[in-house]
Amino acid sequence: MIEKIKEVVKKLFKEDKIDIFIGYGEGTLPLRTTPCFITGPDNIEKLVWNSYCFNNLAVYLPRFFLPQLQKKDLKFPRIGILAKGCDGRSIVGLIKEHQIPRENLYIIGINCSGMIDIEKVQNAVYKMQEVEIVSAKEKSGKVLVENEDNKKVELKKEELLAEVCKNCQYTAPLIYDVLIGEEKRKTKEKERAAFIKEFEKKPLEERWKYFQEQVSKCIRCYACRQACPNCYCKECFADQTRPKWIGATENISDIMFFQIGRILHQAGRCVDCGACVRACPMGIDLRIFTYKLIEDVKEFFGYEAGISLEEAPPLATFKPDDKQEFITEP
Amino acid sequence: MxxxxxxxxxxxxxxxxxxxxxxxxxxxxxxxxxxxxxxxxxxxxxxxxxxxxxxxxxxxxxxxxQTETLFSFEAGTSTLSNGSMTxxxxxxxxxxxxxxxxxxxxxxxxxxxxxxxxxxxxxxxxxxxxxxxxxxxxxxxxxxxxxxxxxxxxxxxxxxxxxxxxxxxxxxxxxxxxxxxxxxxxxxxxxxxxxxxxxxxxxxxxxxxxxxxxxxxxxxxxxxxVNLQNIKEKLDEAFDISFWNEIHQKCLGCGICTYLCPTCYCFDITDEIDHVAGGLAPSRGKRIRCWDSCMFPLFTLHASGHNPRLTYKERMRQRIMHKFNYCPENFKEIFCVGCGRCIRNCPVNLDLREVLVSLMSLGSLCKDKKI
Incomplete structure (x- = not known):
């Protein structure tokens, strides 16, 4: 697949169709890649494609199309981007919210077979911090990790998949200019939502306790917000000082306010890419809260984010028969 | 010993x-x-x-x-002059x-x-x-x-x-x-x-x-x-070189690298004020300081609305310059101990070692193309 990617990118530069390409490059650590910005055909060899390409690259797009840049009469760049299914859904959302112009994008869609969760690799073989993984090699569904004492362990990729990649509904983007690999649409909606249904069954007190437990780990680094393509606000409510909505401390009430605010702002917009969960250095289970919103929006408005460019987002439309129980009867 | x-x-x-x-x-x-x-x-x-x-x-x-109370205060009971509180x-x-x-x-x-x-x-x-x-x-x-x-x-x-x-x-x-x-x-x-x-x-x-x-x-x-010999002198000349135009590109602008850094010390000071129930006037509160990060836009936002470090580029440059140039200038020490936390925990694998290596490998900076 990587050869195909390079070929397409090379052609795009040759035919002068893009100014910048955003893909993945070799990481400096095992089980990692790093977002890679390419500005010409010379650096294409840097590109890689493997099971560690977990960053959602759509997060970088709004930066190139800020209104203040337009005012300066600068021409917006034409950007090529490698998009997995989830990245593609984020791109749809950003286009719909008028943050990025479709005509300036060249989307190379890729059929993704899921990304590996580093923590799972670490926990699969070794107890925390006891052993350092120094290298990892991937070959036909297997991952060979090597520790500092040159011990090698072979693991199955499917057992290491990130939770968010399990039962993926959209492995390839729904809009693209070229698609690499064949899209295999899966309909495992129920399996995907099973964890939230399980959680919903728990008594209120228990759910509340879990929420408190999870958010109390927060150190207010805002990595969840910064990694999220949807969080493009010029000024976040958490940063505003006039009025000041939220205290600056890591006191539980401040953290809860921030997390609830951030999560609720994702209603009808979150595509469940898992970028926030992966970015969080403290391992907060953020997805259980964002996924609940996804389920609610589906149930109340029959809407799923990032699927179509035409359908109006639930927060931007009103229908007389919209359900309102969730406001009056929480 | x-x-x-x-x-x-x-x-x-x-x-x-x-x-x-x-x-x-x-x-x-x-x-x-x-x-x-x-x-x-x-x-x-x-x-x-x-x-x-x-x-x-x-x-x-x-x-x-991360959060420290500096002192607390209460509205003066007797001093209410010109509508202001003491x-x-x-x-x-x-x-x-x-x-x-x-x-x-x-x-x-x-x-x-x-x-x-x-x-x-x-x-x-x-x-x-x-x-x-x-x-x-x-x-x-x-x-x-x-x-x-x-x-x-x-x-x-x-x-x-x-x-x-x-x-x-x-x-x-x-x-x-x-x-x-x-x-x-x-x-x-x-x-x-x-x-x-x-x-x-x-x-x-x-x-x-x-x-x-x-x-x-x-x-x-x-x-x-990384061979960091003379990095301070190198950075003396490096404020406006083109190097900074690309090095920040993949940075997400979160605070992980600074919050998890053992030598980052920047903080912000705010007042937390309690309001008497129903009243608008603050009655008591405390002055606190919290960790802050040069990677956040709010860090340098002026009251006028102007921000001297408007983009990721200026903020990334600040982080590197502060540790490897300003601190050597002020304290005769590089403010990095090589613990690797910023490397390990960066969500986009922006590796400080790589930044330093490419910085050190730049030739004579005077010849480098300026912005």
């Missing part, structure tokens, strides 16, 4: 040893919690995770907590400064101990003294634990460090397996061990040999490094 001062304590006695010091000291040790290791108050139920590599959150939080500071002892107990920090890694000696230069420098930091720091005993197994992100050897670096610690420990070898570094550390002599016995030559062997091995395991 000559070998005569090296002592041995049995690993299985360490919990009891610390327990016996509980009355006299506020003891902080690495403790496993929520799948992570963090410095927390000593609890004799929880064993020391001797094999731990390092904590995610650096122990700077002990002397420089605030009177109340009970300053209620700030988060410790009581009578001294702090004992047990088992921090040598890089983090070195970081304390850097933070001391800032918080306890000639220009001004920070009472909140110093009150906790001054009397504290720092007992570091040499690294038998460094991580792949460690590059302390590029920054005056090594697995058994002594700077910033009063005593350094070596994990020999069943025994812990202790080596006093400062006068304070020496006295500490002398006063608790009954817990220790003399180290044998075989213990010392084992320690040396472990340290040689450990040093060899630190395989990444």
């Amino acid at each position: 000559e070998n005569a001062k090296l002592k041995i304590i049995k690993k299985k006695d360490v919990l009891k040893f610390l327990d016996s010091l509980k009355k006299e000291y506020d003891i902080f040790v690495p403790i496993e919690k929520n799948g992570d290791i963090r410095f927390s108050k000593f609890n004799s139920e929880k064993d020391i995770p001797w094999n731990y590599r390092n904590t995610k959150i650096p122990p700077k939080e002990i002397f420089f907590p 605030f009177t500071p109340i009970d300053e002892s209620k700030s988060s400064a410790p009581g009578n107990k001294n702090y004992l920090i047990f088992g921090i890694r040598p890089c983090d101990a070195q970081a304390f000696s850097l933070l001391d230069k800032l918080f306890g420098g000639d220009d001004f003294q920070d009472p909140y930091y110093l009150e906790k720091r001054k009397q504290a005993i720092i007992i570091s634990l040499a690294c038998n197994k460094p991580q792949i992100t460690c590059f302390c050897t590029s920054l005056k460090g090594k697995p058994d670096n002594e700077e910033g610690a009063d005593i350094i420990l070596f994990d020999l397996g069943e025994n812990i070898l202790t080596k006093p570094i400062t006068k304070k550390g020496e006295e500490f061990i002398e006063n608790l002599d009954s817990w220790f016995k003399e180290a044998k030559k075989s213990d010392v040999d084992k320690k040396n062997e472990l340290m040689d091995l450990s040093l060899k395991k630190i395989c990444s490094g």
